[in-house]
Amino acid sequence: MPSHLNQASRFTALLITCFAACLHLTICDAADSGTQPPRPNILWLTSEDNGPELGCYGDEYADTPNIDQLASRSLRYRTCWSNAPVCAPARTTIISGMHATSLGGQHMRSSVGLPDDMKLYPQVLREAGYYCTNHTKTDYNFAPSDQDAGWHESGKKAHWRNRPSEDTPFFSVFNYTISHESKIRNKPHTLVHDPAKANLPEYHPDTPEVRRDWAQYYDRLTEMDAMVGKAIEEINQAGLADSTIIFYYGDHGSGMPRSKRWPFNSGLQVPLVVHVPDAYRDLAPSDYMPGGVSDRLVSFVDLGPTAISLAGTQPPANMQGAPFMGKYAGEPKEYLFGYRGRMDERIDLVRSCTDGRFVYMRHFYPDRPYLKHVGFMFQTPTTRIWKQMYEAGELNDAQSKFWQVKPTEELFDLQNDPDEVDNVASLPQHAEKLSEMREATKDWMRSTRDLGLLTEAEIHRLAQNESPRTIGLSDRFNAAALVDAAWAAGDAWQACDAHTIEAMQALFGTSDPGIRYWGCRGLALGLASHGTVLSDDETSAAVGTLMQALEDENPSVRVAAADILIRVDEPSVQKAAADELIRLAQLPEEGYYVAIAALNVIDMHRESVVRHSEEALDSIRDNHPNAPRRGGDYVKRLLTTPGQSQD
Template identity: 50%
Template sequence: MFVLALFSGPATTLFAADSENTRPNVLWITSEDNGPHLGCYGDTYADTPHIDKLASRGTIYLNCWSNAPVCAPARTTLITGMYPTCLGAEHMRSMVKLPKQFLMYPQYLREAGYYCTNNSKEDYNVAKSGKVWDDSSRKAHWKNRKPGQPFFAVFNHTISHESKIRNRPHTLVHDPAKARVPAYHPDTPEVRHDWAQYYDRITEMDALVGKNLKELAEAGLADDTIIFYYGDHGSGMPRSKRWPYNSGLQVPLVIYIPPKFRNLASSDYQTDGESDRLVSFVDFAPTLLSLAGIEPPKHMQGYAFLGQHQTKPQDYLFGFRGRMDERYDLVRSVRNKRYVYIRNYMPHKEYGQYLNYMFQTPTTQVWKRMYDEGKLVPPQTYFWETKPAEELYDLQSDQDEVHNLVGSDKHLNVLNELREAQHQKLLAIRDLGFMPEAEIHRLADGRAPYLVGHNSQLYPMPEILAMADLASSRKPHCEAELLAGLKNSNDVVRYWAAMGFLIRGQQAVQQAAPQLRAALQDSSKSVRCIAAEALGRYGNQQDVQAGVKTLLSLSNLNKDGLYVAMLALNGLDKLGPEKTASVQDQIAKLPLKNDKIDRRLQNYVTRLVERIQEQQQQNEK
């Protein structure tokens, strides 16, 4: 079997590392949209011989999180060694600047003499400054380095991506009857087919990993190369990908350290071993630098878990969710080795907001259709309903995370522990996600948003977080505090105060109607959007008309910018086709493109407009 050659290949070749070189090569093999659904993780349905063999020579990490449950923010965490939430980069396919003194990890490696290649996906939410890779392309390869030069190389495999589990026709190899259907999914032929096809793609991905390992062995580099295999976030199935549950954040991580570099290993590393150490993507860049003998820069927020500069194990992992494609949301999560806590700051939004891309998956379509037809029972119904402010799950007894323990007296201590850990992390990194995306870009004004987040005048984090906590808690009898928030001098505090009324619904909005009407003229367009949505959904007839008019006026991306337009269009969509019927012609005339916008964001306004029109057409039938 060719993977065995990885550990018994030729001793030297043209590109073999110099025997006197004490710096290891590092090979990262990554795969897209798959959790730890591998044989080496005890999944008997999986067929992954090559990764399993690698695991038998190294260590698997049982508790590894991607920090973000979707590709671009997760990859931003990797490339920076920082939480994108403090960079203004948490949103799916946003683009922001880093402070000039913050480099991406390949730049530190290249300064130290490493040849760095990426084959080939980048998809970062932060702009590159200067030369990052020696080569980042489909032809990028460690073999193009100078003789004896240490290398760092990434090979990224896309065959397990979400788009590959729904493309048809596909002849299944895995028996769908034997697939495990999680408790939150309905047990239908479509769902079983998608799960079986997902496992088929994992097997195909495993074969590609095997080719990477074989090539390394045949080059005689196995004894000189530390190997990481990992996925980029949870599976592409709905309620895994895009959601900061453990199911969306847990990824496989297998690391092999050859004997000559075992001095760089940690105490929990062992051959054919398992580590329950808590590690996440924010730790990868510091760990990589540590393996290369480079002290991680102080601005990196992760902790090295291998190498010369390794640190002690951490007690928690942290996850996040921001805007997913065209839909806004704000969720934070934290876990220890047993429990995961989730904080929903926009609980008035359904889990399964309509995302054009997600709804192309057959599982999503049949799941929503059955919900609309009343054919589902809890926990299969939860995904299509609004969220509680807090969630707590015992991963030991509830791997599908469907039994919320927030109301359990028995779990009050762990709830308070994780709640406080999450709160302190937000403050420590100065999480910018509580600022509307449009405000981030307006205040940054071409600079790095990180600098805005660390300016206490522009971003009084404790005050903003206190209002966001209050607004999203659904705590009763706090109208006076929310009304005071609407008068605050800070735009973001006012935004969360308006959000607090929207979250509480009709009675609260009607009580605060005069103040919300005044907020339609707020200096912040983001505040106007939320006030307009609140009045449009829960106000009287005149309020509805004013809300629609305000949201429509803010939906022109050429006039008000992409992020304001997306927020306004999300509001119009939530008002529904009956309330927006009179402005459908104007919605149809909205500009859909702007060549100055990053190409990855070009379709989001189009999707929102098309969805509003589609809902109107369905309503008229």
């Protein structure tokens, strides 16, 4: 070998050795200094009022090419629940990383206050150095003083482009309202999807109105899909595709009736697609695969903690969700939970649970129909024609069910009954699964200190200058005892005997007004149950207890007592109940939420109340004060809109 080549080789080897040494020092210095590679940007794209009716979820009627394309290079979650089946409580859950039931925010337009030291996920991300923006939608269900979630920008001009420098990581949310319930009935609209090809759920009647609403819903999803595509293209054009983790999800089930507002799977299951660029695969879940499907159970309570985990920060201890990605990813869940409280003017209490295949539901007001008259819902043509056909006797059993009263508990097998119309709770082969999910729901309600066990009026009465969450964590709220009492009251609806009556009377004899409330509810359900086996003396004793409850110091207990006494076939008893309901419905004597509760009972038994107190009811209607609030004045709606009378 020529000498000059030998010298060149030795020189090259020396350079390589020096470069390797320098590189080693650089790596060591970086490790010693704690320097990390740049953190990912995080983009959330959310759409309103839509479940997984998308092409990537196997829906052949859908036309959603942009989301389908995103899913083809991302991970799609098979089972994601919104926890609440309506926007405001669902957003309470997302923004807080806590179940809305733990904050008293499970009701529509709850306006609940938060503890002073509680942080919402944008505040945590902002402290972690992220530039946080929210495009337009808030609706967090909080009191006005707590509506500031900590965004750098929130509104129509909010955008990740406004960050102070290109080196600043961003967390940015864009909300698309084009698929909202109100857009289904928005006219004029020229249909693109063929109504004749729409796949109707078993519970909806097959009419032109219903087919048109479903077709228009799918049209809106196509429009929404284009907006999602535009947002992704903005990221691509800015050269940020390799540094941005993208989430797409819907905010609860479709805006069609019996999806939205109801914690069936149809009201809670949403699409969730997550894209993680190659540079951040160490933050992706272990089952991440482009175009893959995850069987991991996730829900909205997990979203905030997951975003915080992706930012490299540990979620606050108060957050109940489990991160499913990032540095602090937790263990997979065995169950997801859902909840329904007051929906606009109609009071209800339902809890649901899924393991991915089965859905368990517990009804705490089984004596009230599924689809009570919610004014906003009745603006949708499907709702109106569905109710008209029920009243005309033109529906089959599956379609009629949802205008009738409910069983205490239901179990649905999604594998064999995706529309959730066949309650298999009574079948012996499902007894073990029923017991398992029942206990899981009870344990969850206890452990999360479910404030829905108190009436909304009682929550506000106890809270006063405190947050409901503070009350829920105090000794004044006995979650375990309330779960047991509420469960016992519900069981009385299934069958009632002398032992049941004695147990409910014992609950009424306690000093806790929340327990007394469930004692009265249990007596009401027991006396109204089709499975009641009582002697005349036992019935008289139960009515006597309820007459005492009609004078209880707590207004919610008095509402519960009047709820059954107004049905007793004795004029003097009915009149006492009607007079008390009228008094409770008057504002501002007992308060707004007491009035809503009383008017819900009055509306269920309007003829009986009118028979004894028509003049007084007219007086309340004529003198009702103007009480405007977000979502409308629910007391006024109850006073002026005929609803679900069972007389």
